[in-house]
Amino acid sequence: MPTAALSSDLLKIVAVDEPWITADMCSFVMADEKTGELLEVQCPAWNCQANAPIVGNRIGNHQRAKEEFRIMFGPCQWVGTQIVHIVPVLESEPGPLPDGTAYLAVLTGKREPDTPMFRLAVAMREHWARAVEDVTRTRQWNPAHLRRARLLSDSLTDEVAAVLADGPAPKPDAPMSGLRYGDEVSDLARFVVLLAVSEKRGEPLEPIQKMITDQTRLLDRLVTNANAGETRLTGTGAYPTRPKGGDGIGEPTSGQ
Numbered sequence: 424m425p426t427a428a429l430s431s432d433l434l435k436i437v438a439v440d441e442p443w444i445t446a447d448m449c450s451f452v453m454a455d456e457k458t459g460e461l462l463e464v465q466c467p468a469w470n471c472q473a474n475a476p477i478v479g480n481r482i483g484n485h486q487r488a489k490e491e492f493r494i495m496f497g498p499c500q501w502v503g504t505q506i507v508h509i510v511p512v513l514e515s516e517p518g519p520l521p522d523g524t525a526y527l528a529v530l531t532g533k534r535e536p537d538t539p540m541f542r543l544a545v546a547m548r549e550h551w552a553r554a555v556e557d558v559t560r561t562r563q564w565n566p567a568h569l570r571r572a573r574l575l576s577d578s579l580t581d582e583v584a585a586v587l588a589d590g591p592a593p594k595p596d597a598p599m600s601g602l603r604y605g606d607e608v609s610d611l612a613r614f615v616v617l618l619a620v621s622e623k624r625g626e627p628l629e630p631i632q633k634m635i636t637d638q639t640r641l642l643d644r645l646v647t648n649a650n651a652g653e654t655r656l657t658g659t660g661a662y663p664t665r666p667k668g669g670d671g672i673g674e675p676t677s678g679q
């Protein structure tokens with residue numbers, strides 16, 4: 424979708440002279456399964472974190488959830504903030520979440536990129552190859568390259584919700600991972616590109632080979648933890664963009 428069209432649609436939703444946020448900035452989001460209409464989010468205020476209703480695209484009235492902050496004067500400062508729910512377009516089918524070993528096989532041409540996630544990984548490798556070539560020539564990073572890398576990384580991270588739609592879901596108390604799945608795959612793709620560059624230049628390969636090995640293991644561990652329900656990789660609730668069951672946020676299949 425052209426950015427201009429998206430922006431003008433957004434202008435119809437939000438009053439731009441007032442602050443607004445997107446729902447994925449909240450650690451819990453409940454939306455109507457059919458219409459995508461936002462119903463409730465966890466308030467993003469550090470001193471609140473109550474579940475707040477959404478009224479007319481704004482965070483509605485709620486009481487601070489944290490006992491120690493109820494004594495604070497007045498309503499939560501986030502009441503009235505505009506909030507927009509951007510539902511990503513997802514292509515993946517439910518199935519096992521690829522780990523670092525699987526991505527490395529795809530990125531080194533040993534495995535076919537036969538899923539949307541793998542195709543995004545290949546797009547990352549091709550992007551980094553162009554970016555590195557550009558930087559070598561111009562001697563400086565072009566912010567547009569970093570922006571494109573961010574978009575690819577966001578797209579891959581979004582796909583996690585579709586891949587894990589049938590589980591395994593994170594345990595209810597599982598924390599959001601400090602690592603973003605798409606960023607870690609993007610780093611692996613970049614290292615694979617750098618290895619090829621070093622090979623071409625006849626430079627020592629061991630340092631980059633070690634980076635590739637470490638990054639592959641890191642992604643393997645991230646996926647193992649997600650499969651055990653110990654960490655969340657995207658959004659929260661269960662994985663709310665592909666709701667299952669009647670509650671609109673999916674049913675955890677592991678943990679209590």
Ligand SMILES: [Zn+2]
Binds near residue numbers: 467
């Ligand atoms: Zn609040």
